Amino acid sequence: MPKAKKPDNVVFNEETQKYDAALKPYATSVGAPVITTNDNISWKNRSINKVNHKVAAKYEELKAEYDKMLQEFEYNKLIFSAKFNFEPIIGKVYHLYKRENEEMFLSIIAPEECNFNSLGSFYLNTEQIWEKV
Numbered sequence: 001m002p003k004a005k006k007p008d009n010v011v012f013n014e015e016t017q018k019y020d021a022a023l024k025p026y027a028t029s030v031g032a033p034v035i036t037t038n039d040n041i042s043w044k045n046r047s048i049n050k051v052n053h054k055v056a057a058k059y060e061e062l063k064a065e066y067d068k069m070l071q072e073f074e075y076n077k078l079i080f081s082a083k084f085n086f087e088p089i090i091g092k093v094y095h096l097y098k099r100e101n102e103e104m105f106l107s108i109i110a111p112e113e114c115n116f117n118s119l120g121s122f123y124l125n126t127e128q129i130w131e132k133v
Contacts, residue, residue, distance in 0.1 A: 011024065011028045071132075072129055072130075075122065075130050075131070075132055076129060076130050078096070078104070078119075079094075079096060079106060079122060079130045082096060082104035082105050082106045083103065083104070083105045083106070084105060084106035084107070086108075088106070088124050090124050090126055090128065091123075091124065091126070092108075092123070092124060093121055093122065093123050093133055094106050094107065094108060094121070094122055094123075094124065095107050095109060095110060095111055095118060095120070095121045095122070096118070096119040096120055096121075097114075097116040097117055097118055097119060098116075098119055099116075099117070104119065120132055120133070121133040
């Protein structure tokens with residue numbers, strides 16, 4: 001005996017032999033509520049824009065910090081390669097000069113008090129890192 005085919009508007013699962021219209025993730029009749037998809041494109045675009053700005057700002061902060069650290073390193077390298085015959089005191093300002101023979105030296109004499117070729121004044125902080133004044 002041939003199997004009777006159910007009408008198209010009846011939701012019958014052939015595998016389980018049950019009516020399962022309530023279990024479907026989609027509308028199964030004309031009277032069912034309309035299923036609409038959420039438009040997430042504008043939310044995604046706003047979120048992408050915010051994240052891009054946040055990452056760019058963080059990158060600029062890190063780059064500025066890196067540049068500052070690199071400059072500190074160069075100043076410290078410059079001063080520690082200079083000649084001086086005293087022990088610098090933390091919290092004091094010292095002055096870096098260059099002689100005619102390109103030799104650098106550190107001094108307590110301010111540039112206004114002498115006529116040496118001044119490269120700058122530096123402060124020795126508590127971490128024993130030289131900072132340009």
